[in-house]
Amino acid sequence: xxxxxxxxxxxxxxxxxxxxxxxxxxxxxxxxxxxxNVHPDTRKRVLxxxxxxxxxxxxxxxQLATQxxxxxxxxxxxxxxxxxxxxxxAIQEEAHKExxxxxxxxxxxxxxxxxxxxxxxxxxxxxxxxxSITKETLNFDHLKVFQKxxxxxxxxxxxxxxxxxxxxxxxDYEGAFGAVEHLILSGRKRIAHLSGPSSLxxxxxxxxxxxxxxxxxxxxxxxxxxxxxxxSKEKIAIYVNHLINLKNPPDxxxxxxxxxxxxxxxIIKKNGLRVPEDIAVVGFSDDYVSALIEPPLTTVAQPVRExxxxxxxxxxxxxxxxxxQWKTPVKILKTKLIVRKSS
Amino acid sequence: xxxxxxxxxxxxxxxxxxxxxxxxxxxxxxxxxxxxNVHPDTRKRVLxxxxxxxxxxxxxxxQLATQxxxxxxxxxxxxxxxxxxxxxxAIQEEAHKExxxxxxxxxxxxxxxxxxxxxxxxxxxxxxxxxSITKETLNFDHLKVFQKxxxxxxxxxxxxxxxxxxxxxxxDYEGAFGAVEHLILSGRKRIAHLSGPSSLxxxxxxxxxxxxxxxxxxxxxxxxxxxxxxxSKEKIAIYVNHLINLKNPPDxxxxxxxxxxxxxxxIIKKNGLRVPEDIAVVGFSDDYVSALIEPPLTTVAQPVRExxxxxxxxxxxxxxxxxxQWKTPVKILKTKLIVRKSS
DNA sequence: CTGTTAGCGCTTTCAG
DNA sequence: CTGAAAGCGCTAACAG
Numbered sequence: 011x012x013x014x015x016x017x018x019x020x021x022x023x024x025x026x027x028x029x030x031x032x033x034x035x036x037x038x039x040x041x042x043x044x045x046x047n048v049h050p051d052t053r054k055r056v057l058x059x060x061x062x063x064x065x066x067x068x069x070x071x072x073q074l075a076t077q078x079x080x081x082x083x084x085x086x087x088x089x090x091x092x093x094x095x096x097x098x099x100a101i102q103e104e105a106h107k108e109x110x111x112x113x114x115x116x117x118x119x120x121x122x123x124x125x126x127x128x129x130x131x132x133x134x135x136x137x138x139x140x141x142s143i144t145k146e147t148l149n150f151d152h153l154k155v156f157q158k159x160x161x162x163x164x165x166x167x168x169x170x171x172x173x174x175x176x177x178x179x180x181x182d183y184e185g186a187f188g189a190v191e192h193l194i195l196s197g198r199k200r201i202a203h204l205s206g207p208s209s210l211x212x213x214x215x216x217x218x219x220x221x222x223x224x225x226x227x228x229x230x231x232x233x234x235x236x237x238x239x240x241x242s243k244e245k246i247a248i249y250v251n252h253l254i255n256l257k258n259p260p261d262x263x264x265x266x267x268x269x270x271x272x273x274x275x276x277i278i279k280k281n282g283l284r285v286p287e288d289i290a291v292v293g294f295s296d297d298y299v300s301a302l303i304e305p306p307l308t309t310v311a312q313p314v315r316e317x318x319x320x321x322x323x324x325x326x327x328x329x330x331x332x333x334x335q336w337k338t339p340v341k342i343l344k345t346k347l348i349v350r351k352s353s
Numbered sequence: 354x355x356x357x358x359x360x361x362x363x364x365x366x367x368x369x370x371x372x373x374x375x376x377x378x379x380x381x382x383x384x385x386x387x388x389x390n391v392h393p394d395t396r397k398r399v400l401x402x403x404x405x406x407x408x409x410x411x412x413x414x415x416q417l418a419t420q421x422x423x424x425x426x427x428x429x430x431x432x433x434x435x436x437x438x439x440x441x442x443a444i445q446e447e448a449h450k451e452x453x454x455x456x457x458x459x460x461x462x463x464x465x466x467x468x469x470x471x472x473x474x475x476x477x478x479x480x481x482x483x484x485s486i487t488k489e490t491l492n493f494d495h496l497k498v499f500q501k502x503x504x505x506x507x508x509x510x511x512x513x514x515x516x517x518x519x520x521x522x523x524x525d526y527e528g529a530f531g532a533v534e535h536l537i538l539s540g541r542k543r544i545a546h547l548s549g550p551s552s553l554x555x556x557x558x559x560x561x562x563x564x565x566x567x568x569x570x571x572x573x574x575x576x577x578x579x580x581x582x583x584x585s586k587e588k589i590a591i592y593v594n595h596l597i598n599l600k601n602p603p604d605x606x607x608x609x610x611x612x613x614x615x616x617x618x619x620i621i622k623k624n625g626l627r628v629p630e631d632i633a634v635v636g637f638s639d640d641y642v643s644a645l646i647e648p649p650l651t652t653v654a655q656p657v658r659e660x661x662x663x664x665x666x667x668x669x670x671x672x673x674x675x676x677x678q679w680k681t682p683v684k685i686l687k688t689k690l691i692v693r694k695s696s
Numbered sequence: 697c698t699g700t701t702a703g704c705g706c707t708t709t710c711a712g
Numbered sequence: 713c714t715g716a717a718a719g720c721g722c723t724a725a726c727a728g
Binding site: 033034040048052071074 | 697698699700703704705706
């Protein structure tokens, strides 16, 4: 007990417990790590003292000793629309179940930031990463590093085609197809598409779904009605105004995602046109906002929680197994068209 | 060079660099940490080799050796409304400037989860925490631990009154006062208030602002019109319906926050009443959604970025100084009434 | 069931 | 300017 008096402002360690109880550090360590072969009395004494002294394990030391950070990283483009927060929340839940921490980094749609963030993850020796790339990401060296170092990586939403690793995506093609077919069946003849940057697979797939639906119903695709943009909010107004002012304007717009669709609606209304009477609008993702705007947005819902859970599970599957046994499944989850007033 | 051949799948360390260059580990460490007293040639040799071998520093080892995690924690109730993501984004930016990582945890409005999360932060030896408590948090022992251990803590938004530490809040009283006065000046006579749980200071302050505005304009406060609820979405419908069906129903509702206000509007509309003609609605926070709904919501905007930046700065002020010099400022930031169509 | 002995990869005195 | 040695707090064989 005399020892304790001299400790001032000094975190109490396994060593302290051992010394105080006059037993070996390993034994203390054993009870603290739940190792079975410890005498019940010893166990109780240790636990009691730990409790009494308010012992707090030092994860950093554990991480160094075990060579496991017990941390997974998430690299996403942004956190401000509702899609990513929902996915993150699901990933975090799964991670906590497994006793893992989560390091979240936003790349703000900047390739450079994404590279920096990847480096931070590496510095911190994450045991795995879950990533959704930025719209700018064309080079994947910063992500291939994980593969090379044997750190599991799984993509979701915005995936990297050239890396053969587990991915979780939704059926973008089907989703887009269904959305556009719905517009056609509601009598729309000239359906425009506000597409995303062609660097992203989701842009291409949704575009293809759009084209396929038109084709199926013998509507010729009009290049004038297909606009690819880079997700910069300012541009939406320009493009929508342009579409509206066409000599042969569209009677519907299928937007790559909900934020775009929502802005589109605002701009259409500003032009004195009505949604859906003059122009119908459909989005993608079913953002939290979409049900609340006027008119409520028709959109293709993604199973956000399931996406997060699946991604986390694919990651932990790898973390637990030897890298020689890794598989590279691509989970394609179903989307669901939600028809509201905007179409 | 022969050494390198034998290394397989083994992260390369300072020791490897030193051995390869035939110099001491300390010297290698010096150049890697930017220590000045190193011969330029030596420095270059080390840097070149590090580059060539793709040396990656091990933050975990550094953390253990320096007794600093270079990590700050954020404990917040949720991440799904737009308020917290914006604040987080700002905090993260500041943290990265200082070379710190950010560990984010959501308590999902659950006291127990908050306690667990606090423990995780402690386990991970965060150098400081920024917290906004849950609606359930009445006991603060799990947060006082930080104080006791000398780990800086700063509160924002939902603060703990009984702890004397830095805080950043907005002028909830003034904000509410202004919002309600605005309603009065627009001719509203019976203004209801959907208040939050009285455990939260923000609820009390906004309620007081509401009462003060009524008083100033000689409108007696009617207890029937003041409803305190616990942020559970299901209840909103019940309360709003109740208000509408009063024999002397309100002509305006001031809601504790935007999500509540938004739901309130939906329910009013479902009842066949018009906003703002029959009932005006005002919220608090200026969520991303609020401008987009129909009618656009009048609300009290909070300077979200400034809140995050200020909180981070207050935290780093403490982290950098000795605890004897810590101050406990309470920064009160200004809100701003944004009048839209809902009032 | 318990103790001993090495580390994990890095920083940090203290000597030269 | 450089090196040697000790140690951060913990785990993990290996003996007993």
